[in-house]
Amino acid sequence: MAEPTQSGAEILLRALKDQDVEVIFGYPGGAVLPIYDAIFNQNAIRHILVRHEQAAVHAAEGYARSTGRVGVVLVTSGPGATNAVTGLVDALMDSIPIICLTGQVPTHLIGNDAFQEADTTGITRPATKHNYLVRKSSDLARVVHEAFHVARTGRPGPVVIDLPKDILIAPAPYMEAGPATQARYNPRTEPDPAQIRRAVALMKEARRPVIYTGGGVINAGPEASELLCELVRLTGFPCTSTLMGLGAYPAKDPLFLGMLGMHGTYEANLAMHGSDMLLNVGARFDDRVTGRLNAFCPDAKKIHIDIDPSSINKNISVDVPIIADATAALRALVAAWKQDNATPHTAAIAGWWQQIDTWRGKESLRFTQDFRPGSIIKPQYAIQRLYEITQELGRETYISTEVGQHQMWAAQHFHFTKPNRWMTSGGLGTMGYGLPAAMGVQIAYPDALVIDIAGEASILMNIQEMGTLAQYRLPVKVFILNNEYMGMVRQWQELLHGSRYSESYSTALPDFVKLADSFHATGLRARTIDELDGVIREMLTTDRAVIADIAVDPKENVYPMIPSGAAHNEMILGPEHETAEQSSRTASATDAGLALV
């Protein structure tokens, strides 16, 4: 082999380019200066300068979730790396493919408590799918290619590559990506045909079936969503989705029951509870979905499709496990359903739909908006209008959220018809996720409408990214449902802690209109119902970043709700549905919930 003529930093960028990287979200520092110097000398890869390393990871997540590509992050050693950790765990929990390049002190200083040294691989080991410390120049290119393969293959996730400064400076040889950089990691993606036959046999026997889908369908790519629609229409089975899976199946379709779980619809949760056959596609029986495990779908035969064998039989033991990529499994199920000669129990399923329709009749998401001038805005109504007006405009719309009540209302009242349009922190529940995630989406789709549905508390956790929006002229819309509370905390304090609002009120809030102005964005405010539509329209038609501060009813809570530790059939409906029988059941269900999260 010829003597290497390029520095480690140049080899790194060459490898990124060969991995089709177009954009990096990062923040410079001493240990990564050689990389920034190499970035300065090229045009193939664009660098987006964020204002905090956590936001760099969330921005890369938003980019990855909306495009299906790998998001790339570049941060310096020490605090650069530790600031990125929250984003890495977020990506790990939600299975988002991320490459995070971290600077490190030179190899001869590692372990000496050098300036800005941290044990990055030690700290990020449980925060990543895999991580690397590159100790030899000759390993660099191979590690980068393998890292991309690991991040995007199987169940996707974040991968850290820790890069000592001397490795970046010294000349390094290049190596192309190929079989050698993929040999170590080859998870199974094709389903076992015998399990597919068993699954179809159970589906044909079903009288009260439900299809429950999750983020795995989104991660598998748009074809998985198409195949899911085909399967649902072919079978006529009701379909529900987790928070992570919204958009895989069109929300307005009559076969869709809405989201399930803690704040899912009445019909979705009762259909789960009453089902005799449950097909889970790419979801992981999360505690926010299952409720109390020993009362979960008590009569259902369970089929579970997941690419990660460790998700199967972790919380719920299933009758037919199918370890496969969702696209491959759904394709096989559609084909096997068509081939199978058994007739489904059409009459029984029609009866099941009648039952579901009576549950639907409850209108569990119902709320009452007072339209008299000067009335306070209901947060649900604000989202409903945001949805309706974006539909009128007809532009491609991407929604991100922060975490809390506004997130659940967004999931309930903003309806998605396509995958990859919904970016939310599901597993980790990271406040401060939405603004940087929206930024990442807007970088990927400069002409699309990108809206961060936020709360006034969450938005302050990464508000500094308004600076990034200004620098790159990203017209992200921040739609704040401002109830002057950490609303979800307050809701739980009402439910479980005698309404003692310990530290859950937002005090000394900034003036969001002036805040927008100081960050070179447009600030808007709606105080009453008569101002709402005007503010939404102005926000959506303004061609630059906007913060819309919407004052909403501070007392509103998210319903329906399955209290932690309760079963699907022990839902609490909202004040709209208040009856004596429900309030007594509420009391008993929440006592057990006290000890739970």
Next chain:
Amino acid sequence: MSAPFDTVQRTATISVLVDNEAGVLARVVGLFSGRGYNIDSLTVATVDAEHQRSRINIVTSGTDMIIEQIKAQLGRVVPIHRIADLTLDGPHIAREMAMIKVIATGDNRIEALRMADAFRARIVDATAGSFIFEITGATEKLDAFLELMRPLGLAEVSRTGIAAIARGTHTI
């Protein structure tokens, strides 16, 4: 009750073949501590220098569902190549070695020697007032020998933890 609430515990001896690279043991140990699994014994050593492979033998315990979960979680670790549940896969041999220091004189010294002979423990060091016995065998055999030595002047123990391998032609 169905499997999620199964409370029957079993012991499992799990062997994994890993790339011999920095941090791989920390990954395995961190997985166990992070997810609250037990480690009753753990051994690790290079077994194939040419291909840079090490073998980690872990004795753990839990319900069937937990043990299956442990194996699945191990399967996600990139530098882990093979996983064998020796307890489940069929007959296997598990051995450990211990060095046991007994400080004793008089009758106790004579009795310790007699017992060491009965257990086929070797004397690897002796002074006028002490012995170090080396004993190899199944964990139960070592436990039994240690119990016998305890009243006779047992002063210090160093155990390796188990190495295990499947019987017959079956390989990991």
